[in-house]
Amino acid sequence: MELCDAKNRKILALLEKCARMSSADIAAVVDLEVSEVDARIAELERAGVIRGYKGVIDWEKLDSTKVSAMIELKVTPKAEYGFEEVAAKIASYNEVETVYLVSGAYDLHVVVTGKTFQEVCNFVSRELAVIESVTSTGTLFVMRRYKELDVNLLGDTDDGRGKIFI
């Protein structure tokens, strides 16, 4: 089995869309035995192609708060290491959900989450902003989430169908 054969690509596409899809359903789609699907997924996990499985949760439904902010960081790259060293350091914080190196007006795009606005502020000002190679931070708090990881969070479940049955 080639790691990137067509069946594996299809399995990955299905899992990317819904990580909870059962092996039986995946097997039906890719036309393999369930055990073979499980073996392939295990192999893809071992090879580090599948990096994790996450849920898309609307915490607001439970009145729990989760505050997220996107932080635009300007960074002075280091000789030899470039952005790697500082990116690795930032990625090591539990508060940090995402770290991207981006093109444009700033260098690192960091998503930080916390329980409160204050918690996120403190983290940015006391941890991120003081990192030696960080020259500036711009913080954009998320005010409302409409769509995340391809999932519509607007809550309009009625798609308008069912007026005519054919």
Added chain:
Amino acid sequence: MIDYTKVLSSTVVDIKPSGIRKFFDIANTMEDVISLGVGEPDFRTPWQVRQAAIRSLDLGATRYTSNRGLEALRAELSRYVLRKYGVKYDDEEEILVTVGGSEAIDAAIRAVTNLGDEIIIPQPSYVCYEPMVRLAGGTPVIITTKAENDFKLTKEELSAAITDKTKAVILPYPCNPTGAIMEREDIEAIAEVLRGTDIIVISDEIYAELTFGGARHVSVPSVADLRERTVLINGFSKTFAMTGWRLGYACGPREILSQITKIHQFAIMCAPTVSQHAAVEALRNCDAAVERMREEYDDRRRIIVNGFNRLGLTCREPKGAFYAFPSIQSTGMSSEQFCERLLYSKRVAIVPGTAFGDGGEGFVRASYCYSTQHITEALRRIGEFLEEIKRA
């Protein structure tokens, strides 16, 4: 006071309302129903098509078009039908843009039917053919297709149904509700039976772009010498997820098309202009969007078919449209009983096969125009239901 039973057309009054409708009126009154009932794409119309419609409105293109439809759309349809199905139709005289495939079917039936003419209809199939034939003064002749033939129409069945009153045969493939398709050799066999007769074929190919498992759609007029006797009907609803735009088309020899166009001209005038502008874009630039939707349907198709078979409800592989048509004979219930009990006890709405003709007895139709999570949950509930009736 008017006695309404006396003033209404008995032909109309005698037509039974759709069996699907009746069933879902019950479902609609219940909470937490999970439905596999809707035969309508869950996808949105591709954005570039919506954009084209808006652009046409911005430009104020809101007048009638010609009866036959926008010139640009007919030209595009002529290219599309040639490119997809290998049949050439003249955009001036052999193509008519209609209000959905439904109008095209109705007008085609009316254009060929004289009082008492027999129109052959294979069933289980979509619910409109029989009432339309009756409204046109024709006599529907039903052929019940068989599960063991994958619900295809065979030449033996067709030959046996033909009489000297036979005027036309409707070919509803890819088929709602069975998912059956007709492959090239199947259509050739039909051509053999019709050769030398004056029987017209009304080929409803609305699901043409939804065929799966390597089987690509073969259009009836592309086979043998069927073009001269075929009215090809298709539309935008299923292929491009454009149900509410109400746009379809008919193609055929000019001698027939000109008569269909007359009916359309007096009954409808022209199809909605904004939809026609949008459709030009759909035909030009939406192959990739259509393919994405088709692939998604295919995934769901495999999941639902596998799911039914796993539950012990034998389900043949539907090769077209977007319905699974499993047998529920192993439960000993009738289709209606099965669907009704499933609805009341597990709140899953599917359609009894009998809604598509008596030949649908023993089967149920489950649409897979739903997300995989939705389908999986419905299958889980059906599994519970089957366990419960086994124990009872």
